[in-house]
Amino acid sequence: MRTAEVLLERRSLAEISVDDLAQGAGLSRSAFYFYFPSKAAVVLTLVDRMVEQASGARDTALQQLDSDPAAACRGGIESFYATFGAHRPVVRAVSELSATNDEARALWSQVMQGWVEQVTELIEAERARGTAPSALAASDLATALVQLNERVLQAIFVDESPAVSESAAIDTLTHVWVNAIYGAPVEG
Amino acid sequence: MRTAEVLLERRSLAEISVDDLAQGAGLSRSAFYFYFPSKAAVVLTLVDRMVEQASGARDTALQQLDSDPAAACRGGIESFYATFGAHRPVVRAVSELSATNDEARALWSQVMQGWVEQVTELIEAERARGTAPSALAASDLATALVQLNERVLQAIFVDESPAVSESAAIDTLTHVWVNAIYGAPVEG
DNA sequence: ACACCCTATCAACACGGTGTCGAGAATGTT
DNA sequence: AACATTCTCGACACCGTGTTGATAGGGTGT
Numbered sequence: 071m072r073t074a075e076v077l078l079e080r081r082s083l084a085e086i087s088v089d090d091l092a093q094g095a096g097l098s099r100s101a102f103y104f105y106f107p108s109k110a111a112v113v114l115t116l117v118d119r120m121v122e123q124a125s126g127a128r129d130t131a132l133q134q135l136d137s138d139p140a141a142a143c144r145g146g147i148e149s150f151y152a153t154f155g156a157h158r159p160v161v162r163a164v165s166e167l168s169a170t171n172d173e174a175r176a177l178w179s180q181v182m183q184g185w186v187e188q189v190t191e192l193i194e195a196e197r198a199r200g201t202a203p204s205a206l207a208a209s210d211l212a213t214a215l216v217q218l219n220e221r222v223l224q225a226i227f228v229d230e231s232p233a234v235s236e237s238a239a240i241d242t243l244t245h246v247w248v249n250a251i252y253g254a255p256v257e258g
Numbered sequence: 259m260r261t262a263e264v265l266l267e268r269r270s271l272a273e274i275s276v277d278d279l280a281q282g283a284g285l286s287r288s289a290f291y292f293y294f295p296s297k298a299a300v301v302l303t304l305v306d307r308m309v310e311q312a313s314g315a316r317d318t319a320l321q322q323l324d325s326d327p328a329a330a331c332r333g334g335i336e337s338f339y340a341t342f343g344a345h346r347p348v349v350r351a352v353s354e355l356s357a358t359n360d361e362a363r364a365l366w367s368q369v370m371q372g373w374v375e376q377v378t379e380l381i382e383a384e385r386a387r388g389t390a391p392s393a394l395a396a397s398d399l400a401t402a403l404v405q406l407n408e409r410v411l412q413a414i415f416v417d418e419s420p421a422v423s424e425s426a427a428i429d430t431l432t433h434v435w436v437n438a439i440y441g442a443p444v445e446g
Numbered sequence: 447a448c449a450c451c452c453t454a455t456c457a458a459c460a461c462g463g464t465g466t467c468g469a470g471a472a473t474g475t476t
Numbered sequence: 477a478a479c480a481t482t483c484t485c486g487a488c489a490c491c492g493t494g495t496t497g498a499t500a501g502g503g504t505g506t
Contacts, residue, residue, distance in 0.1 A: 084357065084358040140445070165357070166358070169270070169353070169354040169357045170270065170272040170354070175418075179418060179419050179420065182420055183419070183420050186420045205433060206426065206430050206433055209420075210430045213410075213413075213422045214406065214410050214422055214431065214434055216420070217406070217422075218402065218405070218406040218409065218434075220409060221405040221408060221409035222401075222402050222405050222406075225401075225405060230363075230367060232370055232371050232401045234398045234402055234405075235395070235398060238394065241394060241444075242394050242398045242399060242402050243402065245393060245399070245438065245443065245444045246402055246403075246406075246434065246438045248444045249437040249442070249444070250434045253436075253437030253441045254437070256328055256429075256432055256437070257328075
């Protein structure tokens with residue numbers, strides 16, 4: 071698995087064969103299959119690890135919004151950024167794998183679902199306090215905002231173009247979040 | 259190519275072999291290679307077609323913002339939705355292909371770049387008119403908003419979960435756009 | 447010291463998909 | 477009729493995956 075992470079820094083998942091993985095770990099290709107059923111399983115394990123290690127950070131980051139809501143949003147976004155930024159190769163791999171692998175898709179959507187639920191709660195709490203207007207379904211708005219983060223950061227992490235400049239990313243996302251949550255409804 | 263579009267309605271690109279494509283068109287596999295250098299080329303051609311057919315719609319949709327800016331945003335979003343919604347299998351295929359194919363990635367990012375430029379102009383025009391505050395770089399904001407659309411609609415088109423409900427998508431996106439563009443800067 | 451099992455490793459194989467080649471039909475041109 | 481162009485095919489080489497059956501080593505109990 072260390073080998074997998076190292077190789078993923080340089081090449082995409084598709085460019086890495088089971089042979090590469092095995093050789094990197096000093097094994098024959100078939101010995102690899104003793105430890106993992108497939109290349110995909112390695113990535114899934116890597117993702118599992120990352121998720122476990124990071125799911126705590128999310129909950130704490132978003133919960134302390136009593137004081138300053140804008141700061142809480144920023145905290146959540148920073149936590150999102152930190153979590154996935156620290157494991158860029160893994161994020162890249164899982165997004166690549168999701169194109170062809172149901173399990174990867176399911177795992178990733180579970181991760182995103184966690185974020186969406188957390189953010190939905192945040193929005194509903196603010197609406198209950200009367201600080202945020204109720205216009206759209208909170209879950210729809212939360213989904214959109216989480217997906218915004220996902221896509222914007224993804225683009226940055228894999229050096230796509232166009233992409234938001236990395237230094238402005240947090241500010242840009244926070245701006246969009248805060249205005250989307252607290253801004254006035256747009257007449258349909 | 260018609261065959262490709264039909265097959266892509268049912269299965270993902272990875273599940274379609276050159277053989278399937280050829281047979282669907284009543285050809286042998288090697289005859290296929292007379293017409294296209296690879297499976298990827300078929301998808302690229304499909305995308306080219308879609309882009310060409312749709313790039314006009316975008317420009318006109320966003321340009322008429324003199325009257326009602328919110329309506330112009332909505333128009334742009336609707337045009338985005340219509341363009342890609344009408345060719346879901348192709349969108350799905352190109353996103354899948356982009357995971358492994360440089361040319362597909364380049365083509366897609368060119369398409370997105372077109373949108374970003376258009377939206378950047380819109381934002382800058384509004385700021386020049388004094389109706390929108392200048393906080394973030396217009397191009398960063400535009401990039402984020404275009405990627406928001408991309409990701410939210412993608413999730414809807416491929417039936418991901420979580421996803422914004424399709425009926426609320428346009429409203430949700432419009433809300434985020436308008437508030438992000440016209441909303442007050444968030445103190446960093 | 448022996449038998450035993452469990453862990454670990456490997457070479458060899460079968461399979462499926464890709465892309466190439468050269469040989470030839472089919473069709474049109476002079 | 478000779479020729480060229482367009483198109484089609486079967487056969488091949490290649491690569492990556494995943495499986496299998498044979499085998500080596502290192503504990504453990506007797």
